[in-house]
Every structure is written in C-alpha cells, then in structure tokens.
Amino acid sequence: MFDKPIIGITMGDPASIGPEIAVKALLNKEVYDICKPILVGDADVFNDIIKRLHLDAKINPIQNVEEAKFEFGNIDVYDLQNVKMNKLVFGEVSAMAGNAAFGAVKKVIDLAMMGDIDATVTGPINKKSINEAGHHFAGHTEIYAHFTNTRKYAMLLVEDNLKVIHVSTHVSLRQACDLVKKDRILEVIELLYNGLISLGETNLKIGIAGLNPHAGDSGLFGTEDAEEILPAVQEALLRGYNVDGPIPPDTMFAKAATGAYGGVVAMYHDQGHIPFKLSGFQWDAEKKQMASVKGVNITLGLPIIRTSVDHGTAFEIAGKGIASADAMLLAIESAVQLSRYRKQIIV
Structure with a gap:
C-alpha cells in the first residue's frame, strides 16, 4: 500500500471550461479516496464558478502545499492571483487569461520539480491567449519540455484500448513528413514501451503506422515508409521490442481499437488524434454538443508526471455548466497510476 499521492491540477484558461471541469472532478469523493488533489490557479476564478453553477463546494486558498487540508467538499487552491475578475470574459481570447493559464502551468511544474507534489494534471489552455501574453510555446508539451530541460519526449494519448504515441505533434503537415526519421521513430518506440509498463499494460506489442497511403505501397506513393519507418522497425526488433509495421493506418487503428x-x-498529429477522438468523444446531435469527452494526454520522457485532458478550451460552452469532467477524472486516475508506479520502482 502507498500513501495517497499529492496531485497538482491546473485550472487551464480561466475563460474556458477548465475551472469548471476541475471543480466538477473534485466533487467526486472517489478522487479523494485515491489522491490528495490541489487546484493551481486563482481562487477567485474557482469561487466564481462555484457560485455561478450553484455547486456544493468551498474553496480553501493556500500559498504553499503544507496549508492544504485535502478535505472533500473543501477544495484546496494554490492561489496565484493572476486574474482580474472584472476583466474576465468567458470564451474570450485575452493576454490576461493566457498569462494566468501559463502561470498555473509554470507553478505546477515547479512544485513537481521540487518534490512538493507527486504528479501534475493540466486543464485546457488556449494557445493564442498564451502567445498573446508573451509566452511563445506551441502547447503544454513544449512548455513542460522547456522547463524540465527535456529533449526526448512525446505525446501519448490513452482511451480504453487505444494508446497512441506521436512522432511529431504541433508542426505543419509538410514539416511533419520531414520529421519521420528512423532515429526519432526508435526514440518514441522506447518511450511508448516504458509508458505502457508504467501504466500497467501487459500487452506490449506495438503497431507502427505508415506515413503514406497504403504505407507507401512499395514506393508507389512515397519512399519514407521503406527508407525510414521500415529500418526503424527492423532495428527495434533487433533490440527486443515486439513491433509490427509499417502498417497502413486505416488498418492498424481498426485493429488497435x-x-x-x-x-x-x-x-x-492528426493521424493519431482522429481515431483517438472517434473512440473517446461522443457528440449529441440533438443538443449539438459533446455528451461525453474521454481521453488522457500523457507526456512521456519527462522527469515529472504530466497527464492532461485531451480536449480544448470549449469557449463556446464556458460558464454554462454543461462541460463534461470525464476526461479530467481519467487524467487524475492516470496520474495516480503513474505516481504509484514511479514510487514502486524508486523503492
């Protein structure tokens, strides 16, 4: 048995559904049964959400982890005081909101690096708001890599049977094709293998997608599959990994599901995200909104644990009380699992 890990959860963009899904997640007593959660952001933002949506919870603002009570119904918030509530507008891109979202991410990274918390979970951010605030990053993954000085990392998406790692993510499609290289593919195979073990996965067989239609079809539709992906698969087999590929992705994802x-x-990016979201996202055609949004984003290769919801800010429904906390709950559960595994191997 392990002590319950302390999990730092960022509010995301304060003009988004981030604060709402964070509070909703912590209104599940099961969360407190498996961990000690702390929200990181602005206490005023969370208080506003609670009052606006008539949620049965109270906020306990803190300035250090030692002040946390970890009591169900009394939510601890590491209060950064970066948001002026009279200027906050739901669904609006702004430098203030971007700076507050970035500040929460930076703080939770610092807390994890110092060992004050055991794992981090991030709410959705708006990349334009972040950049308007002067923080020029493509997304969470790049922020974490920068502030943890990590060079070898990758995005892993987890939803039921689908666990998808990416050779590249936030780059143009033209650039993504140029980044399909043997060494990088081998790197993500190793990251995925270690990630599967840390998540408790017993099936360690790894499928490798092709890049071009029909995985190149013997060079008829491009040469990257034969010249970069196949050599990486062959080398991975020599290293003892159970890999299969390159496989046409339309076939591979059907099998992986x-x-x-x-x-x-x-x-x-989209090669992995589209089948993943088809599996985890459920659209309500009658209500014209998402009925459920499931899926976890995990950054592998970091010295600290980072999981996240794998959906956006949903500005169009922010503050309306209809956002689903499903993905946030799954992200917290994954952070707990990864934390327990890390403590186990350290012991």
Missing part, C-alpha cells in the same frame, strides 16, 4: 496492440505509433 480491439486491443490487438498494447500501443501504436502515429507519424503525425
């Missing part, structure tokens, strides 16, 4: 692979390697 049934559990044929413990994890799969996607060559670029």
Whole structure:
C-alpha cells in the first residue's frame, strides 16, 4: 500500500471550461479516496464558478502545499492571483487569461520539480491567449519540455484500448513528413514501451503506422515508409521490442481499437488524434454538443508526471455548466497510476 499521492491540477484558461471541469472532478469523493488533489490557479476564478453553477463546494486558498487540508467538499487552491475578475470574459481570447493559464502551468511544474507534489494534471489552455501574453510555446508539451530541460519526449494519448504515441505533434503537415526519421521513430518506440509498463499494460506489442497511403505501397506513393519507418522497425526488433509495421493506418487503428496492440505509433498529429477522438468523444446531435469527452494526454520522457485532458478550451460552452469532467477524472486516475508506479520502482 502507498500513501495517497499529492496531485497538482491546473485550472487551464480561466475563460474556458477548465475551472469548471476541475471543480466538477473534485466533487467526486472517489478522487479523494485515491489522491490528495490541489487546484493551481486563482481562487477567485474557482469561487466564481462555484457560485455561478450553484455547486456544493468551498474553496480553501493556500500559498504553499503544507496549508492544504485535502478535505472533500473543501477544495484546496494554490492561489496565484493572476486574474482580474472584472476583466474576465468567458470564451474570450485575452493576454490576461493566457498569462494566468501559463502561470498555473509554470507553478505546477515547479512544485513537481521540487518534490512538493507527486504528479501534475493540466486543464485546457488556449494557445493564442498564451502567445498573446508573451509566452511563445506551441502547447503544454513544449512548455513542460522547456522547463524540465527535456529533449526526448512525446505525446501519448490513452482511451480504453487505444494508446497512441506521436512522432511529431504541433508542426505543419509538410514539416511533419520531414520529421519521420528512423532515429526519432526508435526514440518514441522506447518511450511508448516504458509508458505502457508504467501504466500497467501487459500487452506490449506495438503497431507502427505508415506515413503514406497504403504505407507507401512499395514506393508507389512515397519512399519514407521503406527508407525510414521500415529500418526503424527492423532495428527495434533487433533490440527486443515486439513491433509490427509499417502498417497502413486505416488498418492498424481498426485493429488497435480491439486491443490487438498494447500501443501504436502515429507519424503525425492528426493521424493519431482522429481515431483517438472517434473512440473517446461522443457528440449529441440533438443538443449539438459533446455528451461525453474521454481521453488522457500523457507526456512521456519527462522527469515529472504530466497527464492532461485531451480536449480544448470549449469557449463556446464556458460558464454554462454543461462541460463534461470525464476526461479530467481519467487524467487524475492516470496520474495516480503513474505516481504509484514511479514510487514502486524508486523503492
């Protein structure tokens, strides 16, 4: 048995659904049964959400982790006081909101690096708001890599049977094709293998997607599959990994969804994200909104644990009380699992 880990959860963009799903998640007593959660952001933002949505909770503002009570119904918030509530508008891109979101991420990274918390979970941020605030990053993954001085890292998406790692993410499609290189593919295979083990996965067979239609079809539709991906697969086999590929992605993801692979390697952002979100996102056509949004984003390769919801800020429904906390709950559960594994191997 392990002590319950302390999990730092960022509010995300304060003009988004981030604060709402964070509070809603912590209104599940099961969360407190498995961890000690602390929200990181602005106490005023969370108090506003509670009052606006008539939620049965209270906020306990703190300035250090030692002040946290970890009591269900009395939510601890590491209060950064970066938001002027009279200037905050739901669904609006702003430098103030971007700076507050960035500040929460930076603080939770610092807390984890200092060992004050055991794992981090991030709410959704708006990249334009972050950049308008002068923080020029493509997303969470790049922020974490920069402030932890990490060079080898990758995005892993987890939803039921689908566990998808990416060779590249936040770059143009043209640039993504140029980044399909043998060494990088081998790097993400190793990251995925270690990630599957840390998540308790017993099926360690890894599928490797092709880049071009039909995985190049013997060079008819491009040469990257034969010249970069296949050599990486062959080298991975020599190193003892159970890998299969390159496989046409339209076939590979259909098999992966049934559990044929413990994890799969996607060559670029949308190749991995589209099948993943088809699995985890449920659209209510009648209400014209998402009925449920599931899926966890995990950054592998970091010296600290980072999981996240794998959906955006949903500005169009911010403050309306209809956002689903499903993905946030899954992200917290994954952070707890990863924390327990890390403590186990350290012991």
